[in-house]
Amino acid sequence: NAGVMQNPRHLVRRRGQEARLRCSPMKGHSHVYWYRQLPEEGLKFMVYLQKENIIDESGMPKERFSAEFPKEGPSILRIQQVVRGDSAAYFCASSPSRLADTGELFFGEGSRLTVL
């Protein structure tokens, strides 16, 4: 059973470009979470999705950031018009049910975005 797969592992963008980060959850997992880890800071929750639905996006900046988890295919975190402050590691995690029910999250290895 493959783990949570994220790609690309490393992404370099110039200011103003778009970044697309992909996450394939573990098999059988329909709950996906995105976290951001800024240098020297802890992981911060961004968004929680189930198939085709955004459940909680309270941690995601209201502008330039969007996320989706279509019926088919991976979850995508999209950052438009990137700025230097977006440089961070973006982690995806998946679970088989709600976090409050099982508490267990399985993390991918992250996508490291560098904005020049």
Added chain:
Amino acid sequence: KQEVTQIPAALSVPEGENLVLNCSFTDSAIYNLQWFRQDPGKGLTSLLLIQSSQREQTSGRLNASLDKSSGRSTLYIAASQPGDSATYLCAAGRGANNLFFGTGTRLTVIP
């Protein structure tokens, strides 16, 4: 708002020593507390998960305790090994969908 603090930020110990990592959280209304390990450039690996109704969990040389009333959790590592060198993160489960992470303790075990 939940704040999670980990002390110390970094720790170096000689191989074989027992050690304790500390985690404190401000809001005691959590449903679980998890400890993760993060190696440089890698993702997070779950080590131990303590539900709010439990006091501790053990896995091999690792033991984690939870005291909700005081807002504290500890991770005890017995007989440390160089392979234990990593950053250890604690995370408090609060709200329907969220884990609140500390900034981690960077552990170095010296051979």
